[in-house]
Structures are given as C-alpha cells and as structure tokens.
Amino acid sequence: MFTRVRAPHEGLHPSSLNTVVHRACRRAGLEEVGPHRLRHTAATEMLRAGSSLREVGQVLRHRGSEVTSIYAKADRLALAAVVRLSDELCVALVGLMGVVSRGSGLRSGS
Numbered sequence: 001m002f003t004r005v006r007a008p009h010e011g012l013h014p015s016s017l018n019t020v021v022h023r024a025c026r027r028a029g030l031e032e033v034g035p036h037r038l039r040h041t042a043a044t045e046m047l048r049a050g051s052s053l054r055e056v057g058q059v060l061r062h063r064g065s066e067v068t069s070i071y072a073k074a075d076r077l078a079l080a081a082v083v084r085l086s087d088e089l090c091v092a093l094v095g096l097m098g099v100v101s102r103g104s105g106l107r108s109g110s
Contacts, residue, residue, distance in 0.1 A: 017035050018034055018035060021033065021034060021035045021038055022034075039060060040071075042059075042060075043056045043059075043060060043068075043071045044071060046059065047071055047072075053065065053068050053069065053071065053072060054068075056068055056071055
C-alpha cells in the first residue's frame with residue numbers, strides 16, 4: 001500500500017499510482033511500465049542477487065509465502081550454469097579417482 005505525502009494520509013488510487021510510476025519511468029528515460037511490472041522486476045532481481053523468498057516477501061509486504069512463491073520460477077540461465085558446474089565437477093571427480101587409483105597401486109576391477 002502506498003500513502004500520500006500530504007494529508008489525508010490514505011491509500012493512493014491505482015490510477016494515481018500508475019501515473020506516478022509512468023512519470024518516474026519517463027524522467028529516468030526508461031520504457032513506461034506499470035507498478036506490477038516494477039514490483040515483479042524488483043523481486044526477480046532480488047532473487048538473482050541471492051535474496052531468499054522470505055526476504056522478497058517482506059519487501060513486497062506479502063502476507064503469506066504462497067503469494068511470494070510465484071517468484072520461484074526457474075531461471076533458465078541460472079539452471080544452465082548449475083548444469084555446467086555439475087558437469088565440470090563430475091569430470092574433475094572422475095579424473096581425481098583415476099589419479100588416486102593409479103597412485104595407490106590399485107588396479108581397476110580389483
């Protein structure tokens with residue numbers, strides 16, 4: 001909920017909030033987006049920076065974790081990085097196992 005700076009201190013009407021966000025976008029030289037997209041982008045970037053879903057929910061002032069869980073969608077680039085890392089780790093472990101086996105005098109299959 002957003003409140004007005006001047007009295008009466010009550011919630012802004014959705015169209016007023018839309019106008020505020022559009023004006024801020026224009027002043028910043030950005031594509032005009034609405035408040036929902038702005039919140040979604042902020043939440044997504046917080047997660048990419050390492051924030052937890054709980055922290056994102058607190059910033060967005062969600063009442064429950066179910067609402068915040070929509071931001072837990074899979075990030076394809078992040079998943080691809082995890083796959084590459086696990087592939088590299090597997091290759092390194094196989095190489096390490098070969099060195100240990102040769103160094104200890106063990107033969108494969110014994």
